[in-house]
Structure formats: C-alpha cells, structure tokens
Amino acid sequence: MQYRHIRSIVVVALSIALVSTPVGTTTAPAVRSADTLSDQIELTNRTETEAWLDETMARQLEEDHVPGAAVVIVNDGEVVLAKGYGYAELGSQRPVVANETVFSIGSTGKLVTWTAVMQGVEDGQLELDRDVNGYLTDSTVTVPDTYARPVTLEHLGTHSAGFEDTFSGMVTDDPDEIRPMEEILTDHQPSRVRPPGQYVAYSNYGTALAGHALDERSDASFSELVDDRIFIPLGMTDTTYAQPLPDRLESRRAIGYTHQNGEYQAHEPVTWTLPPEGGSLRTTTTDMSRFMIAHLNEGSYNSERILKAATVRDMHRRHFTKSEEVPELNGMAYGFIEMDRNGETIVGHWGDTPRFKSLLALYPERDTGVFVVYNSPGGGPARFELLQAFTDRYYPRADTPVVEPPAGAAERARELTGDYRSLTISESSWERVLGVMTRTYTVGATDEGYLTTASLGEETRRWVERRPGVYEEVGGGDLLVFQFNKNERATHLFRHSFGPATYERVPWYESQTVLQSVLGAGIVAFLSVLLLWLGGPVWRRWRGRGIPSDHERAAQWVLGTTSLLWLVVLAIFLFAWINFNAEAASPSLALQAGKVLPYVALAGTVGAVVATGFAWRDGYWNRPARVHYSVVTALALLFAWQLSLLGILPV
Template sequence: MSSQHPLRLAVVLTLVLALVSAPVLAGVPDPGGSSPASAAAQLDAPGLDDRAGLERWVDETVADQLERHHVPGAAVVLVRGNETLLAKGYGYADLEAERPVDAETTVFSIGSTGKLVTWTAVMQGVEDGRLALDRDVNDYLTDSAVSVPETYPRPVTLEHLGTHTAGFEDVFTGMVADDPAAIRSMEATLAAQRPARVRPPGEFVAYSNYGTALAGHVLAEQYDTTFVEYVDERIFTPLGMTDTTYAQPLSDRLEPRRAIGYTYVDGSYQPHDPVVWTLPPEGGSLRTTATDMGRFAQAHLNDGTVDDARILSPDSVAEMHRRHVARSTAVPELNGMAYGFIEMDRNDERIVGHWGTTPRFRSLLALFPERDVGLFVVYNAPGGHAASFKFLDAFVDRYYPRSDDPLVEPPAGAAERAAALAGDYRSLTISESSWERLLGVTTRTYTVGATDDGSLTTRRLGEETRTWVERRPGVYEERGGSDTLVFRFDDDGRATHLFRDAFAPSTYERVPCYESLAVLQGVVGAGVVAFASVLALWVGGFAWRRLRDRDPPSEGERAARGLLGAVSLLWLVVLVVFLLAWLNFDAEAASPSLALQAGKVLRYVALAGTVAAVGAAGLAWREGYWTRPLRVHYAAVTLVALLFAWQLYLLRVVPL
C-alpha cells in the first residue's frame, strides 16, 4: 500500500464534503488574473534593451514564484528577432542530486506546447502541396485504419483540427501507458481510441488532443513516414534543436540531463517517474531545452528562418499567426484561435502562443509578432500552471502596460442584466460517453452569480472567486485583473454560452438547472446521508431487537431491508471508487485499477438493486411492513437512490 494512501482517503472525504456543501475549492487560478497597469505606467515602462534590468526583474520574479507556488526549478528564455535577450535556469532539476536547472542543457517535458511542432509540420505539408486545410481528412486516410465517422454532413478538415473546432468529445484514455513497451503505432492507437463526434465541425472551439494527433497521422500518411521521423528531419535538425526529441525513454545522452517532475505534498517535494505518452503529435512526450524552444520561437518570429535554415515561408508563418476562428462576432476583441496557435492578447498587445500541462510539468510559449519578441517558460511541478500565466501577465504589465483605466463600478441597469446571466456554464471540452465526464463536470464548470450592485462572480473548483464588472451588455471585465467574460445570446435574448478572453481554446455552454453543481451537490449529499441512515438502521435494528428481545422480522421484511441496505452500501462504494479514480486520473487512464474495474461492474448491480427496491417499497406499503415512519423512510431512501443514479448517469459514471 502506498504511503500516501491515508492522505488519498482524507482527500476523498474532503471531496465528498465539497460536493455536498460547497460549489468550489479555492486554489490555483486559471490563465488570466493579472493586475493591470495604469495609463501613466505606459509612459514609464522599462525597455528590453536594459539587459541588466531585465535579468534582475526575471531573477526576482522567478525566485518569488518558485517559493510561492512550490516549484523546485524553472527555465526562462526571452528572444527578440535573431538575438537571445535572456536564457537562464532557476532552482533545481534534481533535488536529491542538487543538480541545478540550466536553460541550455536541462531537458524538460513541455506538454501541449509541443503541439505547435505538429501544426508547423502540417503547414509545411500545405506549402508542399500535399495537404490542404479545407479538404476532408478522410481523403488522406484511404490506406489507414483510422477514419472520421460521417456523423454530420459537413466533413472534418485540417482547418477544423488546427483550430479545435472539429466537434470531438474530450477523451484521455489511450493517451498514456505504464511502460514504453506498451506503446502501439500511432495508427493503432488512433483507431482504437476514436472519440465520438458530438457537434458539427466549425461551430465551437473545444480543445482536442485527439484532433492534433490525427493531424500528425495525416501528415505521416502523406509523406509515407512516421511523424517522429518527419519532424526530426524537417524541423528539429534544420533549427539546430539538438536536444529536442519525442523518444521514450530518453537516449543515454539526454537522460542524465532530464528534469525530474515533482509534486509538493505535506511540506516536501515528491519525485515522480516520467509519464509514458502514446500520442507523440499530441505533444505530451516532447522533451526539449529552453534554448531549443527559443530557436523554435525565433523561427516563427523571423518569417520561418533561423540563421540560414528555413522551415516555413513568410506567408505560411503569417497564415499560422492570423486569426482563423472568432469566438464572438459581436465582440471582435475577444481572443480566438489562430492556426495551431492560441490568441493570448493582453493590454492590447497581439500575442499568439500555446501552453502545456502534464502531471508534473507546466510550460508556456508566447510570441509578440508585432514586437518581434518571444517568451518561453517551463516549470517542473504543478504550481507552474499558475506561475507561467502570472509570469506572462507580469511581463506584459511591465514592458507593455495597458493604456486605459479599468472599470470599477457597474453601469445603470446592470443588476437586472447580471441576474439573467446567473447559472452554471460547462466547458465543451468534456467527455460525453465515459466516466471521464466526472472530471470535466467537476473541474470545468463555472458557477456564475449576480451581486446586488450588478457585478458578476465566478466560482470553479480549484480557482478563487472572481468579480466582474459590466463593460457593456454581455461583456464583463475582471475587477483587479485583465481577463474578460463574454456571453452569447439566443434569439430570445437568453445567454447560452460563455467565453473567457484568457482561455481561447474553450467554450462554456449554459447547462439546465437539473445539471447544475448545486443539484449535483444536493443529490450526492442527500444520497450519502440517506444511505448512511439505512446502514445505521440495518445494524441498529438488529442490536435493538436483541436487546429488547423483540420478535424477528418476517421473511419479506428481512429481504426488503437487506435489499435496500445492499443498495446503499453499493452506491457508497461506487461513489468512493470513482472519486479515487478521479484523484488518480492519470494512472487510471494508463491502466485501470482493479478497484475501478470492479466499480464499473458494481454500478450496474447497484442500479439493478435500486430498481428492485422500488418494487420492494411498494410491497412494504401493501403488506404493512414495519411502522409507518419506517415505511416512509424506506420509500424516501429509494427515491433518493433513483435520483442518485440519475445524477451519476448525467456524469456517465452509470452509462445506460
């Protein structure tokens, strides 16, 4: 048994209580949330030519981040044109060996930031004439076991894949493995783990790891090679990215320089083995150094060239950086999607880039095309998620501060408009067909509330409550920050979708009240209490009869009680099993535990027992079992069990 097992049980109990009593747990914020600079700061902003001042500021900022966000090590690279302004490591890549981070030699896992390699390769295929962004991807897969089902009349194209608008559900199973020996070919993995198409392509942005991997497979099919071989030859070698690889495990040359991934538990750092990724184009398995990513950034800033090497034409670079998808036609300033790149504009500065998240590493690449400036940061602990975006925000506020003053008070009539927007909004980047939906519902739902003065509040699991002030109807600016909320309305003027300016690759859809977190919490809480009461009466009733020498219950009464007791116990076991799977999601996705496999069977047994309990409740009333209060209790618990099963069905914990 793991030494962390008692901790996990404690966290499970905390989660159950959180589901019952509170919509969110305060924690690490998502992208956005910087403190905007004043108009006066625009005139006094320091310049990047002050190298000493730049390095001093980065040193102080990162040192504070490592301590504040519990991260052992980080690396930062800043480039401008063909020159490197700063490349520096901070803290430790290996705490036990006391090996410091070096920006030029330390090899990091960078997660989905590596997706930009895939989209750069796809654009090379477009340049070569082998690929077209507007063509059905199935046209390129005639000799492959992989295909996209014809669920909707409109086909999925490389344009849809590169802007995350293909309409796939979100899936994670099949993306990781326990051992590199378990990795299958990209074709086999994509064919076996194909997600459902749940909406027509081109309608909404919903981030898709599978979509990027599929694009990499299309490229490999057209060039009759593997994706890894292609990018090694066409991107990494020309750019001199000699320490960048998709290889798993790392080569003997790079392994000694690998940064260890850590988590911060009970005041100490816990090291972890590398994650084994099964979809290289998805980006998870890409390992690189900060300076190698600096060269990649320079290629995109310098019209596709670094030194004498060219990987893209100027037109292709411009095509990748321009906006391809606007999430709101009514609010054109809202960040949208470029091709492969995510718009990350701040303080009226044009920024495109990408961020990456793995279980232990966080990274972010941001390009300022109009400034010819690129920024890359990477951290070796989960606290780097907040740190990376705070670093970007702080950099923009320091060197390119906003010129306008933030709003502080809502305009007239804001209270009525805000009240109409209150409700839960759930990300479309979510599973529709598996228990993974539990993760999406609990972590990717915003609860929007309205205050008396007409402001909005947002709450989400793992994020502090934020307050938003109306800029104009349907557009809200973060108080004390730089993020923006934008709502989409139907023909009747009802809000249907929510967008965050700082999180372009996602769309949040308003959910009906019966799918809200409040209802989920209420039903789960009622279920836990009801089931516990049945078990207490189950045990207490037996003890009471023995102490009072009462007559034993009839065979029918005993069977009815036993049935509801078993159902109550089963539902509680199912709840704990799936919450533990939620906590240990990465491991369960790589290789489902025996407990999870058992839970998948027990959920159907519990459901069948619940249906049987409905009949038993009717029989109890007809035959006059027990006293009237006990019959009412039995019927009430049975009703709660039905509602409990219904909510678990909405989470796909109990698929039908």
C-alpha cells in the same frame, strides 16, 4: 449559512486527495522580495530584465511550490535572456541550466506539429479545407460521417472539429505498450458530438490526427519529418520525441515533483502512447528560443528557412472567431492560441503533463517571444501570472479599467446566473467526471450588479459589466463574454484568457448545486440505512421488539445492499478521479469493477422501489420506518440519475 457549510463539506468529500541560472551558470533559489513595478521599460536592457525576472521567478518558486523552472526571452532575432531557476533534481541539488536541462513541455510541443503540417501544405501534400478522410484512404483510421459537413485540417488546427474529450490511450505505465500511430488513433477514437466549425473545444486527438494525415502523405515517418525539416535546420539538438530519452539527454532530464504535506515527492517520467505530437516532446529552453525566433522572423533562422513568410503570417492570424459581436475576444489562430493581453497581439500555446507546466508566447508585432517551463503542478497558474506580469511591465495597458457597474447592470447580471460547462468534456465515459467537476463555472450576481464566478480549485472572481454581455475582471484584465440565442437568453460563455474552450449553459438539474446536494444527501441516507441495518438486531432486543417477517427482512436486505453498492461505486470513482493519471494509464481492477457495479446497484434500486410498494401495502414496520425507507429509495433513484449525468452510469 448552514447550507453553505454542508455544501462545502460535500465538495471537499468529492474532491479530497482529487536562484537563477544564466546559460552555463547556476544560482540557488532566492527568497521573496517586494514586487518591482515601473513605467514601460525597454526589453533590451538586459540588467533590468534580469533583475525583474530573478525576483519574479524566486517568488513563484516559493509561493507555488515549484523546485525548478527555466525561462527564455527573445527579441529582434536574439536571445535577451535564458536562465534556469531552482533545481532539476532536489536529491543531488542539480540546478536547472537553461541550455542543458531537458524538460517535458506537453502540448506546447503541438506548435511543432502544426508547423510540420503547414510544411505539408506548402509542399502541396495537404490542403486545409479538404475532408481529412481523403488523406486516410490507406489507413485504418476513418472519421465517421456523423454530420454532413466533413472534418478538415482547418477544423483540427483551430480545435473546432467537434470531437468529445478523451484521455484513454494517451499515457501508459508500460513503455512496451507504445504502438504505431495508426493503431492508437483507431482504438481510441473519440465520438463526434457536434458539427465541425461550430464551437472551439480543445482536442488532443485532433492534433494527433493531423499529424497522422501528414504521415500518410509522406514517405518518412512523422518524427523523421520533424527531425529533418525543423529540429536539424534550427539546431535543436537537445529536442526529441524519443521515449525513453537517449543517454546523452537522460542525465540532464528535469525530475517532475509534486508538493504534499510540506515535502516534495519525485515521480518517474510519463510514457505517452498517443503519437509523438501527443505530448512526448522533451527540449531545453534554448532550443525553444530557436523555434520562437524562426516564427517571429517569418520562418527563417540564420540561413535556414522552415516556412514561407506568408505561411507563418497565416498561422498567426485568426482562423476562428468565437464572437462576431466582440472581436476583441481571443479566438484561435492556426495551431496557435490567441492570448492577447493589454491590447497586445499574442499567440502561442501552453502545455500540461502531470508534473510539468509550460507556456510559449509570441508577440509578433513586437518581435518578442517568451517561453517558460516548470517541474511541478504549481507552474500551472504561475505561467499565466508570468505572462501577465511580463506584458504589464513591457507593454502596459493603455485604457482605463472599468470600476463600477453601469445603470441596469444588476438586472442584466441576474439573467446570466447559472452553471456553464466546458465543451471539452467526455460524453461517453466515466472521464466525464473530470470535466463536470473541474471545468464548470458557476456564475452568480451581486446586488450591486457585479458578476461572480466560482470553479473547483479556483478562487471566486468578480466581474464588472463593460457593456451588455461583456464583463471585465475586477482587478485584472480578463474578459467574460456571453452568447445569446434568439430569445436573448445566455447560452454560452467564453473566457478571453482561455481561447481554446467554450462553456455551455447547463440546465438546472445538471448544476453543481443539484449534483452536490443529491450526492451529499444520498451519502447520508445510505449511511443511515447501513447503521439501521447493522444496529437493528441490537435495537429490537433492547426494545423487546419481535423478529421481522421474511418479507420485511428481504426488503431491508435489498435496500441495505443497494445502499452499500452505491457508496462503493462513489468511492471507486472518487479515488479514480483522485488518481486520474494512473487510471488513464492503466485502469485498476477496482475501476473495471466500478464500470459494472452501477448496473447492479441500479437493479437493486428498482428492487427497493418494488419493496417500497409492498411495505406500504402490507404495513411493514412502523410509519416512520416506512417513510425512511421510501425517502432513501427515492434518493437512490436520484443518485443513479446524477451518476448517469456524470457518465458513471451510461444509459
């Protein structure tokens, strides 16, 4: 129990400070009321749907600390309901209005990118299975031939190209830094870290690269193509990539908020420097309803057609299967993410910006679509809760959930324990910290045979075995699926509810337990050295001890300086993690210094190792002092080792 408390303290130390409106009318946020559950209900009953949605959204805005949101539901080619909830701006009490309020929707806008790419395929300008470099002959962008197999648009559209994750070049504090697509993609190209087509690992760069390929094959720019071939035909007059927003839309822009210490803080809009398809799309819910209807209606909206029916069906079908043994596990469609729930076929996408969270979900077999967007980070979990609640209400689960582990489950569960880290992670920069700390699942096992999963920022979940290697969430509908090597050892983990990711089992020395233990012990050790360093003269006077020799003082200074440097390095990157968006937009002087200081601290650590040898050979101080010096030096080495695994000390 004591160890668990220490571990919790270390985690906190590392991560701290890291109602409704139908179209044209407004209603203030409502208070929470009891859940409304019933048997399957017809979606076309607008009164029932509106009552349920009002109650659900009011509860979410209150519980998840979201000032405002907007939802649109479409069915059979028509808008069933479009409503705004809460406020687009708290100061003026400006409400969210579904057909007026403009939201940033982040990566949900990538569906527009992939629709445009498929228009290029239809026109014969692009081919899904061709080396993407074939489209970049006149561009400074070139995908390196790291692996024999080339990267294709098929790989980019399924997020299986094998790029490392990177945030650099995506956002900026200065709108004047927005540069042409070609320059950004050239200057901020991520490394290829695995063969294409092997695993799914979400890539913002991959989508931007596909948009650039289309741009290179066309006479018009990407933005012009999308305007002429998607937005104008669909009547999406309030949708734009423009930064800053045009005056006619700026007055209707939803403000992004964070909730801290019981209060909401407003933020200025993010400026996106990755090309238009990287996250700068702003739109209204009613505009997005037209886009959803076009996809549900096999490419047509009213008298306009943006894609052929066969192309739409191809975009919605599975293109990447993550587990042949578990076909019910969500994979990747083309541009669309599979989000099946309750046995229902669902494809869509979600989007994240620092303050806005969105989700678009299509039920092609039901001719139904849902789009929701929130103006605060609390919308992150809320959107998936809404998706599950909507599916449960209108398309409830038919089978019976598994309740108890079968015979032999306890032994099989123990073989699966360990840490599994997302492949969507940086391999070459300090940004790796974000992935290691927030995209790692620690899998445990209970004596009864249940699995447990824990991850920073999420509650611990329990899972029950459905069959070997396949586990169902207790009290939920999610699945965990394990992949095994030829020795029948689990090597990878997949989450049903999170299609565009693969989690790889990490060795014991990269586990969260080892990381937290080494960093925690290092912090304590370094602080003890500084205390002794500063308090030593007072202690010697009080005890009547003699003045240390020059060699002893030099050894103390080496370890004292090294300890201080490691603490400074950790503090710099802790604050960089906490202020990740700001550092990604414009690296601070502290972060730039932090990229150099680890090497200075490492040199000091090597010096401390040498000094340790002299201390024991020449009998510096007394034995307990020499032991303390040796232990701290060893921890400094382990500290450097763990920071190298975090990407803070690249070697």
